[in-house]
Amino acid sequence: MTDRKPVADFPRPRLKDDTRSLPIALLRAREAVMAYFRPHHRKGGITEQQWRVIRVLYLEGEMETGRLAQRAWLLAPSLSRIVKDLEATKYIRRRPGESDSRQSLVSLSPKGTAMVTRVAPFLDSIHQDIARRFGPDRIEELLALLDQLERALAPGPDARRAIKKENGRARK
Amino acid sequence: MTDRKPVADFPRPRLKDDTRSLPIALLRAREAVMAYFRPHHRKGGITEQQWRVIRVLYLEGEMETGRLAQRAWLLAPSLSRIVKDLEATKYIRRRPGESDSRQSLVSLSPKGTAMVTRVAPFLDSIHQDIARRFGPDRIEELLALLDQLERALAPGPDARRAIKKENGRARK
DNA sequence: CCGAGAAATTTAACATGTTAATCATCGACT
DNA sequence: AGTCGATGATTAACATGTTAAATTTCTCGG
Numbered sequence: 001m002t003d004r005k006p007v008a009d010f011p012r013p014r015l016k017d018d019t020r021s022l023p024i025a026l027l028r029a030r031e032a033v034m035a036y037f038r039p040h041h042r043k044g045g046i047t048e049q050q051w052r053v054i055r056v057l058y059l060e061g062e063m064e065t066g067r068l069a070q071r072a073w074l075l076a077p078s079l080s081r082i083v084k085d086l087e088a089t090k091y092i093r094r095r096p097g098e099s100d101s102r103q104s105l106v107s108l109s110p111k112g113t114a115m116v117t118r119v120a121p122f123l124d125s126i127h128q129d130i131a132r133r134f135g136p137d138r139i140e141e142l143l144a145l146l147d148q149l150e151r152a153l154a155p156g157p158d159a160r161r162a163i164k165k166e167n168g169r170a171r172k
Numbered sequence: 173m174t175d176r177k178p179v180a181d182f183p184r185p186r187l188k189d190d191t192r193s194l195p196i197a198l199l200r201a202r203e204a205v206m207a208y209f210r211p212h213h214r215k216g217g218i219t220e221q222q223w224r225v226i227r228v229l230y231l232e233g234e235m236e237t238g239r240l241a242q243r244a245w246l247l248a249p250s251l252s253r254i255v256k257d258l259e260a261t262k263y264i265r266r267r268p269g270e271s272d273s274r275q276s277l278v279s280l281s282p283k284g285t286a287m288v289t290r291v292a293p294f295l296d297s298i299h300q301d302i303a304r305r306f307g308p309d310r311i312e313e314l315l316a317l318l319d320q321l322e323r324a325l326a327p328g329p330d331a332r333r334a335i336k337k338e339n340g341r342a343r344k
Numbered sequence: 345c346c347g348a349g350a351a352a353t354t355t356a357a358c359a360t361g362t363t364a365a366t367c368a369t370c371g372a373c374t
Numbered sequence: 375a376g377t378c379g380a381t382g383a384t385t386a387a388c389a390t391g392t393t394a395a396a397t398t399t400c401t402c403g404g
Contacts, residue, residue: 013292015227019319022205022302022311024224027245029318030198032325037195042363049390052196055187066352073199078390080354085389102352102399120185130194134324138317139194145314146201147191152306153204214393221360238382250360252384257359274369274382 036126044119049074053082054091054108058116062107064097091115208298216291221246225254226263226280230288234279236269263287 018024034048041048052072057063060071069079083106086092091112097103108116131139190196206220213220224244229235232243241251255278258264263284269275280288303311 013289013296015231015288015292015295016299017231020315022299022315023202023209023220024245025315025318026198026202026205028322030195030202031245032322033194033198036325038362047362047389048195059187059189064352065354073196073203075391075393076353077355077392081390097352100352100400104353116187117185120187123187124185127188127194130325134321138320142314142317142321143192143194143197145310145317146197148310149306149314150200150204153208153302210392219359219392236382237384247361247363248383249362249385253360269382272370272382276383 033130036130037123040119040122040126044115046115049078050082050086050091053079053086054112054116057092057106057108058113062105064103064105066103068106086112205302208302209295212291212294212298216287218287221250222254222258222263225251225258226284226288229264229278229280230285234277236275236277238275240278258284 015021016024018028038048041051044051046054049072052074053068056068056071063071065079065083066076068083069076072079074082083092083094087094090109092106093109094104094106097105187193188196190200210220213223216223218226221244224246225240228240228243235243237251237255238248240255241248244251246254255264255266259266262281264278265281266276266278269277
């Protein structure tokens with residue numbers, strides 16, 4: 001009579017620990033890195049996300065908000081608020097699209113460009129500090145792996161976070 | 173008269189591109205990974221952060237909220253709200269500390285434990301899917317690098333995000 | 345040219361991130 | 375016992391993450 005199913009004997013399935021869970025490990029690493037950058041952004045009176053927007057506009061120039069959201073890794077609603085704030089503080093400008101007036105084109109203002117020019121050296125020195133602590137070669141190794149991971153997990157050639165494309169509308 | 177300083181001639185310092193900026197690269201990688209897990213949490217009617225709390229309580233049992241916040245990588249204010257919600261939905265229980273009545277001890281309820289038991293296999297299969305796409309050996313390599321990065325950047329042996337420890341009090 | 349559907353953006357609603365401030369309790373010292 | 379500084383936790387205030395819904399404009403077929 002010892003043939004009971006082991007179901008009730010082990011009702012505690014294993015979960016991966018902090019060093020072996022990919023979401024947790026990536027969260028921890030990013031936290032560790034951002035601990036170095038956050039105080040700097042703070043000092044400049046700007047948030048990390050606002051910096052991401054300014055950074056993209058600096059690197060790539062004027063673009064519509066849809067593309068900007070993708071490039072800055074922000075969701076459209078977040079970007080909408082951020083653009084409004086950055087426009088109010090004169091860091092960016094916006095104008096309606098030329099051919100398509102639905103879209104709004106955003107670009108960096110002179111004040112925004114000046115800000116980038118001012119803070120870029122500090123960001124670079126933080127990067128160097130991190131590289132010095134972790135090892136420049138391992139930074140390269142890590143960056144390569146992260147890039148490969150993203151490519152391996154990407155659903156399609158361009159489908160970013162728009163998996164909701166086919167939302168089952170068998171309409172009509 | 174052609175001896176002007178080159179300052180105005182190159183007012184555009186370089187910024188690292190998306191694949192070479194550590195904050196951006198980590199953000200992208202985490203986004204790619206979470207795209208796999210998010211729909212699952214969604215389906216269970218729980219948020220990612222709520223899962224992190226439940227996960228820690230499942231792995232380590234009852235603990236006070238301060239420690240729980242550290243283990244779940246949440247800030248105390250966020251955890252305060254999450255615990256309130258999880259208590260309302262009966263996933264967790266709480267009771268005042270025994271020796272120190274300032275702290276509140278949180279633990280997983282039977283309902284919470286049952287939920288973990290139910291979803292754990294799905295999470296594991298997602299992990300396996302990711303490992304299959306990226307390569308199990310490279311996952312290991314990446315996890316090791318992330319762990320080493322975190323250790324290399326950690327300020328002290330235990331000082332997590334509590335750098336505000338020494339707030340200038342040249343005490344006694 | 346008109347109307348139905350698609351697309352770009354914004355707004356809404358709720359949860360979390362982030363820093364600062366508040367509240368209650370503990371601990372040590374007098 | 376009384377007080378002051380430290381500590382655990384929460385609340386406040388504002389910005390962002392996230393999904394859904396609303397808005398405006400475009401496009402295309404009729």
